[in-house]
Amino acid sequence: MNFVWHKTSVFSALLVILTCTSQQLVAKDPYIAEQLAQIDRVNAEGKWQVDWDSLTKHEIPEWFRDAKFGIYAHWGVYSVPESSNEWYPRRMYLKKDGCYKYHVEKYGGPEKFGYKDFIPRFTAEKFDAEAWAEIYHSAGAKFAGPVAEHHDGFSMWASKVNRWNVGDMGPKRDITKELVEALRKRDIKIITSFHHAFNFQGYYTPGKGWDTSDPQYADLYGQFKDKTLAHDRWLIKLKEVIDAYRPDQIWFDFGLKKIPDDYKKRMAAYYYNQEAKWGKSVIITRKGTHLPEGVGAMDIERGKMSGMGNELWQTDDSVATNSWCYVKGLKLKPTEELVHELIDIVAKNGVLLLNVSPTADGRIPDDQRKQLLALGNWLKINGEAIYATRPWKFHGEGPNLFDRGRGLGKIAQGQIGFVAEDIRYTQSKDGKILYAIALGLPKKSLTLTATKVKVAGPEATVSLLGYGKLDFTVNDRKQVVIDVSGLTESNAPCPFAYSFKLSGFELDIQPDAVKQAPKTKMVHD
Numbered sequence: 001m002n003f004v005w006h007k008t009s010v011f012s013a014l015l016v017i018l019t020c021t022s023q024q025l026v027a028k029d030p031y032i033a034e035q036l037a038q039i040d041r042v043n044a045e046g047k048w049q050v051d052w053d054s055l056t057k058h059e060i061p062e063w064f065r066d067a068k069f070g071i072y073a074h075w076g077v078y079s080v081p082e083s084s085n086e087w088y089p090r091r092m093y094l095k096k097d098g099c100y101k102y103h104v105e106k107y108g109g110p111e112k113f114g115y116k117d118f119i120p121r122f123t124a125e126k127f128d129a130e131a132w133a134e135i136y137h138s139a140g141a142k143f144a145g146p147v148a149e150h151h152d153g154f155s156m157w158a159s160k161v162n163r164w165n166v167g168d169m170g171p172k173r174d175i176t177k178e179l180v181e182a183l184r185k186r187d188i189k190i191i192t193s194f195h196h197a198f199n200f201q202g203y204y205t206p207g208k209g210w211d212t213s214d215p216q217y218a219d220l221y222g223q224f225k226d227k228t229l230a231h232d233r234w235l236i237k238l239k240e241v242i243d244a245y246r247p248d249q250i251w252f253d254f255g256l257k258k259i260p261d262d263y264k265k266r267m268a269a270y271y272y273n274q275e276a277k278w279g280k281s282v283i284i285t286r287k288g289t290h291l292p293e294g295v296g297a298m299d300i301e302r303g304k305m306s307g308m309g310n311e312l313w314q315t316d317d318s319v320a321t322n323s324w325c326y327v328k329g330l331k332l333k334p335t336e337e338l339v340h341e342l343i344d345i346v347a348k349n350g351v352l353l354l355n356v357s358p359t360a361d362g363r364i365p366d367d368q369r370k371q372l373l374a375l376g377n378w379l380k381i382n383g384e385a386i387y388a389t390r391p392w393k394f395h396g397e398g399p400n401l402f403d404r405g406r407g408l409g410k411i412a413q414g415q416i417g418f419v420a421e422d423i424r425y426t427q428s429k430d431g432k433i434l435y436a437i438a439l440g441l442p443k444k445s446l447t448l449t450a451t452k453v454k455v456a457g458p459e460a461t462v463s464l465l466g467y468g469k470l471d472f473t474v475n476d477r478k479q480v481v482i483d484v485s486g487l488t489e490s491n492a493p494c495p496f497a498y499s500f501k502l503s504g505f506e507l508d509i510q511p512d513a514v515k516q517a518p519k520t521k522m523v524h525d
Contacts, residue, residue, distance in 0.1 A: 031160060032229075035236045039270045046273030050265045056294030058272055060312050061281035063189060064249065064297070066388040067142035068346050069379070070353045071372070072193055072251075072316075073132075074147050074324040077154045077170065079360040080118045081106075085323035089115045089152040093205040093212055114211035115152065115204075116220060119164070124171035127362025133182035135364055139372035140379035141354075142387070143189035143249060146176050148241055149196040151203045151255070153220045157244065161236045164220045180245045189248040191353070192241050197255030200230040231263050238267055242274060249283045251299065251316070251353070256290040268295055285314050299353075304341075306402040307517030308395040309349040317341065318355035319368055326357040332367060335374040339496040340418050342375075343437050344403060346386050347395040347424035378494050381466035385435035385499035389426035392434060393509040397450040398422035402517050423448065434502040441492060446482040446500070450513035453478045453505060460504035466493025470500075479510070 043050050048058065078086050084099040091099035093110055100110075107113035136144045149155050149162075157176035158167025166175045180190050200222030206213040212221045224230040241247065250271060256264065268284060268291070275281055284296030299314045318324050319338070322331045342352045356372070358364050364372075379386065395401075398421045420440030427434050436448050453474050462472040462482050471483040482500060492498065 032232050032236060035161070035239055036232060039235070039239060039266055042273050043266060043269045046269065047276065048269045048272040050262075050269045052261075052265065052292050052295070055265065055268050055272065056292055058268075058295065059281075060297055061248075061283055063281065064143075064283045064351065065312055065390075067189065068351055068386050068389075069141055069342060070143035070189075070191055070249075070351070071136045071139060071141040071356060072145055072147060072191055072353060073356045073358055073364075074150070074318075075358045075362075076147065076150055076152060076156060076325070077115070077118050077122045078150065078152055079325045079358065080121045082326060082328050082360065085327060086150060086325040090203050090205070093207060093210065110207060110211070111209040114217075116164075116211055116217060119154065119170050122170040122360060124166075124173065124175065124360075124362040126359075127171070127173075127175065127178075129175075129178035129182040132179060132358075132364060133186055133188065135369055135372055136183065137186040137188060139376040140383065141188060143191050144183050145191040145193070145247065145249075146179055148176060148192040148194055149237060151195050151198045151253075153196065153199045153203075153222055155237065157241060159237065159240055161233055161240060162219065176241070176245055180247075190245060191249040191251055192245065192247040193251040193253070194238065194241075195253035195255065196237060197234055197259050198253065199255075200224050200227075200234075201255055201258050231260060234259065235263050235267055239270065242271055246274070246278055247282070248280065249285060251285045252287065252290065254287045254290065256286065257288075264291060297351075303404055304345050304350060305348045305517075306404050307348065308391055312349055312351065314351040314353055315341075315345055316353045316355065318357070319371055320357055324355055324357065326359050326365070330357060332371060335371050336496045338371065338375050339378050340439050342386065343424050343439065343497055344396075346389065347391065347426055347437070349391040349395075378496060381494045382437070382497070382499040384465060385426055385437055385501070388429060389435065390429055390431075392425040392427045394425065394450060394514050396422065396424040397448075397513060398439075401515065420446075423450070425450065432503065434505065434507055436500045436502065438498045438500065439496075441487070441489060441498060442482075442484050444483075444485050446484050447475070448480045448482070448500075450510055451478075451480045451502075452508040452510045453480060454508055455506035457504045457506075460502075463501045463503075464493065465499040465501060467491075477510070480505075 048054055074086050078088050081088050083102055084091055088099055091097045092103040092115065094100055103109065146156050148157060153164055155162045155165035157165065158174040159165040166173060183190060204212045204221040206223065211217050212223065218224060271282060271284065285299040286296050287299055297312050297314055299316055302317050304315045305313065320330045320332050345352050356364055356368050400416050400418055400422050403416050418439035420438050420442040422439040424437045425434060438446060456474055461469055463469045473481045475481050480502065
């Protein structure tokens with residue numbers, strides 16, 4: 001059932017009176033009332049209660065600690081203009097923004113062509129879920145999925161609460177269902193990201209003669225006078241995706257900060273209470289303090305920790321620097337930067353969620369596909385040092401020890417250039433194997449200055465993944481020194497970074513190797 005504005009009969013209104021945890025609300029739409037009632041019934045009977053004390057005890061799943069790398073895609077109606085960035089829907093209504101001028105010149109201005117008028121042009125005629133899933137699989141992603149709904153208010157699944165959705169408009173296909181099914185065939189976990197909280201918190205600007213001020217489009221443009229209705233719809237959109245697609249991870253953007261706690265607690269409890277029914281563990285990722293610490297994992301947008309995180313965290317970043325969605329003139333990062341970013345994040349107890357930018361018709365462009373496949377080829381050789389590993393005693397050594405990555409705003413300086421002396425450490429779950437990943441090709445010898453050998457057993461070996469065993473010595477400081485004199489660019493197993501595997505050692509860390517990371521402002525805190 002699509003959401004529509006209508007008056008209900010007195011009898012119907014009495015039937016949809018809903019008792020919530022903190023207040024009594026009369027829902028004007030029977031579908032909304034029933035969905036809210038279902039959420040509360042599940043939570044009343046489930047293990048996870050609608051309070052933060054209960055929800056902060058939910059542990060991060062083992063599969064997420066092992067996964068390390070996932071992919072999602074900013075793809076929707078905002079991809080159609082191929083201009084500015086994914087904020088086009090907002091910027092086209094801001095008269096002082098260059099996007100507004102562009103829109104006026106190309107489409108005639110918001111009074112003639114509003115954002116809603118892009119929807120029929122979003123047909124996704126070349127979208128092939130199997131092709132996308134195969135690219136993600138070849139890239140080495142362990143979890144993947146769609147941006148379920150961005151700030152624009154258009155749902156990328158066949159929604160019943162939101163008439164602005166891909167099932168009824170634009171492609172007239174359930175994009176999320178197709179992609180989820182294709183990914184699960186390849187044993188890839190599912191992430192669905194939600195940015196829709198900001199939609200009704202001021203994303204769109206009303207204007208005289210614009211569709212953003214027209215009441216008949218209020219449900220797309222978030223112009224709700226009734227905030228309870230807006231919050232109900234926010235929650236039910238999540239429930240629809242949870243029920244229909246059983247995502248393994250739900251990712252939230254910054255708008256979550258202003259959602260009332262009652263709704264956030266009901267959402268988290270409802271999602272966590274599916275675990276017993278589904279027979280699997282799930283995870284929520286949050287920005288900064290938008291959910292209490294302990295409710296899911298923290299996400300840092302376009303940045304990362306300076307040093308090692310005490311708890312598992314996630315970075316969301318993109319293959320491009322100037323936009324999350326496809327635009328003409330998309331500026332892609334070098335593959336080497338993506339590989340180095342992944343290594344640095346994993347060594348610091350993090351997970352990388354990488355965004356791709358498909359075209360409006362549903363293609364992942366060749367340059368992005370090649371980028372992803374090159375990353376996947378590196379992981380085929382070096383994945384042992386990445387997947388299912390855990391952080392070591394310290395994340396690394398070298399001249400560029402505390403790189404934070406690109407970040408946002410004034411700190412958007414780009415990732416620094418790593419060199420061969422930059423080493424990042426990971427270890428096997430049982431702690432018996434140490435991986436030292438050099439972020440450049442070392443010459444002649446490589447001294448692991450952070451290591452302190454307590455015991456080098458008779459079976460102690462050093463090998464380069466994809467290459468073979470290498471000779472080593474232990475110097476006077478008890479550091480491992482690896483002979484790489486036979487290693488050249490022509491016989492190296494891969495480009496970008498090189499994973500040395502140390503087994504049969506009992507290792508500690510040199511006391512002077514542990515350094516204090518400089519204090520940095522977290523993104524979206």
